[in-house]
Amino acid sequence: MSILPSILAARNLTKSLDSGSHRVEILRGIDLEIPAGQFVAIMGASGSGKSTLLGLLAGLDTATSGTIVIDGVDITGLSEDKLALVRGRKIGFVFQSYQLLPTLTAEENVLLPHELAGGDVSAGIARARSLLDSVGLGDRLDHYPVQLSGGEQQRVALARAFMVKPPILMADEPTGNLDSVNGAHVLDLLITLNQREGTTLVLVTHDIALASRADRIVTMRDGAIVADELRDQAA
Amino acid sequence: MRLSLRTAGRIAWRETRSSLTKFLFVVFAVAIGVGALAGVRGFSESVRAMLNSESRTIMAADLSARQFAPPKPDQVAQLDQLGSRGVDRTLITETVSMAAAITPDAVPVLVSIKAVDPAKYPYYGAVKLSPEMALSQALTPETVIAGEDVLIRLGVKVGDPVRLGSADFRMAAIVISEPDRMSGSLNVGLRMMISREGFERTGLMQLGSRAAERYLFKIEPNGPSMEEARSAILEALPEARVIDSRESNPLITRGLDQATTFLSLISLIALIVGAIGVGMAMYAHLQQKMDNIAVMKSLGATSAEIIRIYTIQTLMLGLLGGIAGILLGRAVEEVFPSLINKIFEIKATTGWHFDAAVQGISVGMLTTLLFTLPPLVAIRKIRPAIILRRGMPDTKLPFRGRIAAAREPVFLGAIMLLGLDGIAGWLAGSARVGGYFAGGLFFSLIALAAVAALLLRGLRLFLRRSPVRLPSLVRQGFANLHRQGNQAQSILVAMGLGVMFTLTVYLIQSSLVDEIIQTAPPGVPNVYLVGVTLEQSAPLKQLIASQEGVLTAPQLSPSVSARLVRIDGQDVASRPMKGFARRYLNTRAITWENDQPGNIKVVDGKWWKPNTTEPVVSVDEDAAKTLDIRPESVIEMDVSGRIIKTRVVAEHNYEGARLAPSDFVFNEPALAGLPVVFNGGVRMQPSSAGALQRAIFSKYPTVTVVNVADVLQTVQQIIDQIALVIRFLSAFAILAGAIILAASVAGTRFRRIREVVILKTLGGTRHHIARIFSIEFLTLGAVAGLMGGLLASAFSRILLTRLLDAKFELDARAILVCVALTALLANVAGWFASVRILSQKPLEVLREE
Structure with missing residues (x-):
């Protein structure tokens, strides 16, 4: 499918949940390879399994069977803490509901992944500030999440996602909680930053307009991939 | 209102049933409180009864009146009238005279004579004789009995004749002990006892001879109260010195009074500590139910209807906890009666105390409701919009710390205080004690909230302005404390209160026990x-x-x-x-x-x-x-x-x-x-x-x-028993305090889950997250310990000097130990509540969004 080496690969991935009497198959044998630098949109109706797939790809949950390789590291069977370390180095996250720590200021939230990775603090601060600058929040460094609007919180989350220059960025409905103006703003920032940092972007959405900006659209239904199309992104 | 009570009840039950395990803690907290209350009350009643009967024994009566002249006829008439109202009396006459054996070379010995009516005397306790026999059997108009020292001095044996005044008597027995020996007026010296008829025969009681007349009174079950009897006696005998059994022995009186007041306080403390736990648990519960409430609201339910549902739920939990508490108290009684008997040498009253049970359950439900008022009222502030848009600031608990901030919390606080004052007064049987308690609680809440607010603000300023950049772990641990919309202040207040109550109990009990032991130091001559x-x-x-x-x-x-x-x-x-x-x-x-x-x-x-x-x-x-x-x-x-x-x-x-x-x-x-x-x-x-x-x-x-x-x-023995009871009950209250302390930290569990998964998502390891939490817990605990410790010292000082009439000494070591222990406890409790969270898979939580 691609000549580029894949930075994220899933092979025969399944996930099922036992809900008492019966077993619910959420993912049924997913095979997916994502080359470095690609912008992939995963689409599907609600309940199609797209968010679960994203979570598994990021090592946020363990698959029932199958393997996942992130940037050459097979994360199958890794312990909780090892997984955390992989995530910390390799993956940035943007969630639908921002998921900022309410205890920390905007700047501290952005700095957090860097600190968790044991990075040098003063260098970190400089980068955190420049990232917040580029999302237009250079003057809100000391604000706490509750003091920020939804759009602003999501921009802080964006800055945080890029903080440690992760090779992969994952976004789960990043504009889902925002109005169209703010949503568009956040999306523009996401794509701009993504291009500037040269990150691989995996985005889950059911918004066609949003997906249309991706290099590749993977469509899911009932826990399986039903379409996988590469788009010609000239613009 | 459209929602019938029955429907509300059904919904409430459904909610309770679906999360019964979550409610176990609430039920447990109420149960501990009610159990302590019922237990303490049953216990203190037994102890009181024991002490009362012991102190009655020491004066052989409920009341005594002593004077140095025989009563006049009109006084006797007044006393007779009192007798018809259920106050029986018997006269004791004490005087001194010479007694001698009936032998040619007998040397007369000065003895103190006590003339009694063996049919009535003693009302309580018994005169022990050797050879063993009843007093009424030994004392006839022809006999006397005396202490062994008298027999030695007179050189006579049991059965020998002796002369007293102008009459001869037979020495019928040796007096081993007489219950009211300490309360007689001429108790120093050789004691000889004689019946009233025998005393008449001696001719000793002539006008002008120095004799002390002492009436002993016994209040029959249908008779007047101690106070009524006392004032009636004083009216009849204005020159007499009247004492009642509660003051029969200065060694016991104070100990008994202090112990009684203290026992009431302890049971209150146990209950309030329990109620705080319930309030906190209900608050945490309603926080989690915000979504449900919002959904119900968006489906058209009014705030009043929802409040009704959750009020019913609260009362159900209170009732459950109350019943569990009574059962708990009962189980303890069943399991440990032999232990209690062994330690306290009293008969632990077993069986159902119906009154105590009803009181326990109703007080449990009342306090539960009282402390759940703030979160219940806060239901009105939950907007249906939260189900559409997450991440809005939490509805703050309007109680604790924000009392001065708004009218509503002030009003709520006033209701809670008044309610508490009422309950305290009811339990202690004294409006004064209730007032002290509610006042103390009010003052402590204000002080704790103010200190907590200042401290958190200071910490935040420090974090912002500090020229040194603290290690990120420490900074995050501290940051967790001053988070926006977090409970740190409430936890500090709750924990501080717990520590305060607990340490107060400890300080008071150790002061009291010291004092009581000093009242009868082991070296007192016997x-x-x-x-x-x-x-x-x-x-x-x-x-x-x-x-x-x-x-x-x-x-x-x-x-x-x-x-x-x-x-x-x-x-x-x-x-x-x-x-x-x-x-x-x-x-x-x-x-x-x-x-x-x-x-x-x-x-x-x-x-x-x-x-x-x-x-x-x-x-x-x-x-x-x-x-x-x-x-x-x-x-x-x-x-x-x-x-x-x-x-x-x-x-x-x-x-x-x-x-x-x-x-x-x-x-x-x-x-x-x-x-x-x-x-x-x-x-x-x-x-x-x-x-x-x-x-x-x-x-x-x-x-x-x-x-x-x-x-x-x-x-x-009595003093030792009082001291032991105090220690035992204090341990109970301290245990309840520790549980609440743990619960207050555990209450933050659901907030922590989010933090844990975010940190994990961002690459935080469990070890890292654990250290951040530890710093937070330790800081919380140490600060709460310090504040609680200082307040406890102030509180005990007031209680000891004003209410218990005892001495207070500042115990700096106790405060230090308290700080360390609270920090440790907060950490342990925090971990107990968080350890499962740590292994939470991030996706499960994030997906719930």
Whole structure:
């Protein structure tokens, strides 16, 4: 499918949940390879399994069977803490509901992944500030999440996602909680930053307009991939 | 309202059932509170009953009235009328006379005679005799009974005849112990007991002879209350000194009063600590139910309807907890009765206390509701919009710390305080105690909230302004404390309260126990020596020291017989004095001391320096008050015709045991050269007291030995029991406090889950997250410990000095230990509540969004 080496690969991935009497198959044998630098949109109706797939790809949950390789590291069977370390180095996250720590200021939230990775603090601060600058929040460094609007919180989350220059960025409905103006703003920032940092972007959405900006659209239904199309992104 | 009570009840039950495990804690907290309450009340009732009966035993009656003249006919008529109202009485007459064996060479011995009606006396307790028999059997108009010392002195055996006054009697038995030995008026000396009819025969009771009349009263079950009886007796016998069994022995009275007040306080504390736990648990529960509430609201339910549902739920939980608490209390009673009996030597009342159970359950439900008011009222503030848009600020608990901020919280706070005041007053049976409690709680809440707010603000400023960049772990740990919309302040307040109550209980109990033990220090004499001459005193001390079973060195203090004649030049006899105060006109024993004895406390003026040659005197506080003597007054005493003029330099009172007190304590130069006898005592093993008595008699027959070992042992036992009960109940309250402390940290669990998964998502390891939390827990605990510790010191000081009439000393070590323990406990509790969270898979939580 691609000549580029894949930075994220899933092979025969399944996930099922036992809900008492019966077993619910959420993912049924997913095979997916994502080359470095690609912008992939995963689409599907609600309940199609797209968010679960994203979570598994990021090592946020363990698959029932199958393997996942992130940037050459097979994360199958890794312990909780090892997984955390992989995530910390390799993956940035943007969630639908921002998921900022309410205890920390905007700047501290952005700095957090860097600190968790044991990075040098003063260098970190400089980068955190420049990232917040580029999302237009250079003057809100000391604000706490509750003091920020939804759009602003999501921009802080964006800055945080890029903080440690992760090779992969994952976004789960990043504009889902925002109005169209703010949503568009956040999306523009996401794509701009993504291009500037040269990150691989995996985005889950059911918004066609949003997906249309991706290099590749993977469509899911009932826990399986039903379409996988590469788009010609000239613009 | 559209929602019927029944539907509301059904919804409430459905909600409760679906998360029953989550509610286990709430039920548990109420159960602990109610269990403590019911247990403490049942327990304290048993202890009170035990103490009451013991103290009645010590005076052999409920009340006694003593005077130095026989009652007039109209007084007798009044007493008879009282008798028809259910207050039975019996007369005891005490006097001194010579008794002798009926042999040609018999030497008469001075004995104190106690004439009783064996059909009635003693109302409580029993006169133990050897050979064993009933008093009414031993005492007939033809017999007397006496202490072993009397038989030794008279040289007679049981069955021998003795002469008393103008009549002959048969010695029927040896008196081993008599219950009211300590409360008689002429209790020092050789004791002989006689029936009233026998006493008539002696002809001793003639007009003018020195006798003390003492009425003992027993209140029948259908009779008036102690207070009513007391005032009726005082009305009939205005000159008499009336005491009731609660004050029969100064050694016990204070301990009993303090213990009673303290027990009420403890049960309150246990309940309030439990109620705080319930309030917090309900708050956390409603926080989690925000979504449900929002959904219900968006489906058209009004706030009032939802509040109704959750009020019903609260009451159901309160009821469940109450029932569980009663069962818990009952189970403890079932499992440990033998233990309780062993330790406390009382019969633990088993069986269902219906009243206590109903009271426990209703108080449990009431306090639960009271403490759940704030979160219930906060339901009104939950907007349906939150189900559409997450991440809005939390609805803050309007209680704790924000009392000053808005009208509604002030109003709520007032309701809670009033409710608490009412409950406290109800439980303690005293509006004053309730007021102190509610006031103390109010003040503590304000103080804790203010300190917590200041501290958190300071911490935040420090984090922002600090030139040093703290390690990121520490910074995050601290940051967790001052997060926006977080509960740190509430937790600090709750934990601080828990610590405060707990430490208060500890401080009060240790002070009280110290005090109670000091009231009857182990070294108090239990064998008294009367009439030792100056020459005898040194060899007698040696003799005692050579005996077995001596526990303390014998102490002898000088006694001079003197009569007070003038105060500041004014004749005392001319003073308008009546009733019991006239006793100061009689010849009384005075003494000298050079150094201030340990059990004498100067309340006014100053004790003299050891080498003062000027004659000076210190006067007992009560005597000084009655006689209007102050420091710098000059008193004149008549000692065998010699007038001693002395300047008063101090007023004193006796602390603890005062078995041979003296109202006037001089320095030695003031009484130099006057005829003196020494009186004193020694502490013996009760089993060796008899041998000592015989040894002294054989060598110094003129010295009177009084053995009160048995009585003192009873007193000591009671005091030990009070101390033990206090310790036991304190441990219970402390345990409840610890549970609540843990619960207050556990209450933040659901907030932490989010933090954990975000940190994990961002690459945080469990170890890393654990350290952040530890810093937070330790800081929280240490601060709460410090605040609680300081407040507890203030609170105990007020309680001890105002309510319990005891001393307070600041215990810095206790505060330090408290800080360390609270920090540790907060950490352990925090981990207990968070350990499962740590292994939470991030996706599960994030997907719930």
